[in-house]
Amino acid sequence: MRLNKFLSENTELSRRKADQAIIGGLVKVNGTIAKIGQLVNSSDTIQYDEKTVKQRQTKTTILLNKPRGYVCSRNGQGSKTIYSLLPLDLHELNPVGRLDKDSSGLLLLTNDGELLNTLAHPSNGKDKVYIVKLNSPLDNSDLIKLNNVIELDDGPSKMTAKFNSPAKDELTI
Numbered sequence: 540m541r542l543n544k545f546l547s548e549n550t551e552l553s554r555r556k557a558d559q560a561i562i563g564g565l566v567k568v569n570g571t572i573a574k575i576g577q578l579v580n581s582s583d584t585i586q587y588d589e590k591t592v593k594q595r596q597t598k599t600t601i602l603l604n605k606p607r608g609y610v611c612s613r614n615g616q617g618s619k620t621i622y623s624l625l626p627l628d629l630h631e632l633n634p635v636g637r638l639d640k641d642s643s644g645l646l647l648l649t650n651d652g653e654l655l656n657t658l659a660h661p662s663n664g665k666d667k668v669y670i671v672k673l674n675s676p677l678d679n680s681d682l683i684k685l686n687n688v689i690e691l692d693d694g695p696s697k698m699t700a701k702f703n704s705p706a707k708d709e710l711t712i
Contacts, residue, residue, distance in 0.1 A: 542568065542577045545585065547652040549592050551613070551631060554652070560587060599632060600649040611637040611646065621646065635659050636667065644669075661693075669712045676707040685712070 546557035546566065558575060560566050566573040567586040579585060585592045603621060605611070610618045611634045618640060622630050625648075632648035635658045649655055657663055685700040703709040 540579060542566065542573055542579050542585070543575075544652065545579050545594070546587060546592065547656075548650070549595050550587055551633060552587075553633075554656070595650060598649070598651040598654075599629070600647065600651060600654065601629065601632065603646045603648055605638050605643055605646045607641055607643045610640050621648075670703070671710045671712055673708045673710070677702075677710075678707065682710075685710075 542561060543554045543557040546552050546560070547554045550557070552560060557566075561573050561575055561577075564572050565588050568577060568579055568583050570584070573585075581594065603624065605621055606624075608619060609621050609624065610616075611621055613620060613622060613630075621634065625632070629648070632650050633655055635647040635649060635655050638644050638646055647658070658665055682700055682702065685698060689696045689698060698712060700710050700712045703711055
């Protein structure tokens with residue numbers, strides 16, 4: 540198994556952050572500073588930030604109904620985090636995607652790196668569906684604008700929006 544995959548499955552690091560930790564010299568394999576792309580097996584001793592990383596025996600995935608006012612990160616920077624809603628033994632779980640502080644909804648958290656990557660990485664083409672309640676109605680011209688392609692830094696993004704209510708104050712995006 541590649542070292543960055545091992546770290547993403549057994550720590551809070553994503554594969555990308557694991558690569559950064561490896562490049563930064565924070566990861567050792569059998570006492571030697573690790574290299575990008577290095578392969579490891581179950582007999583290797585792996586350390587991250589001077590702490591031994593143990594291979595998890597079980598994968599855990601939970602659903603959390605995130606209330607408004609909580610952020611989906613470990614460091615809330617002054618805000619309450621979703622981790623304050625969870626028992627300590629679930630603080631190792633990583634959110635699959637994010638919900639803004641002012642939004643609420645169902646959030647998946649897991650320590651299964653492969654599942655997280657499959658569901659969240661843009662290259663896998665998974666659609667995300669949001670129900671949006673507005674404080675004032677939109678008109679049809681607003682809806683047309685929402686259904687246009689939006690150019691992002693990493694390429695085009697297509698969004699599809701439709702009204703859920705005759706009052707035009709609730710959308711599915």
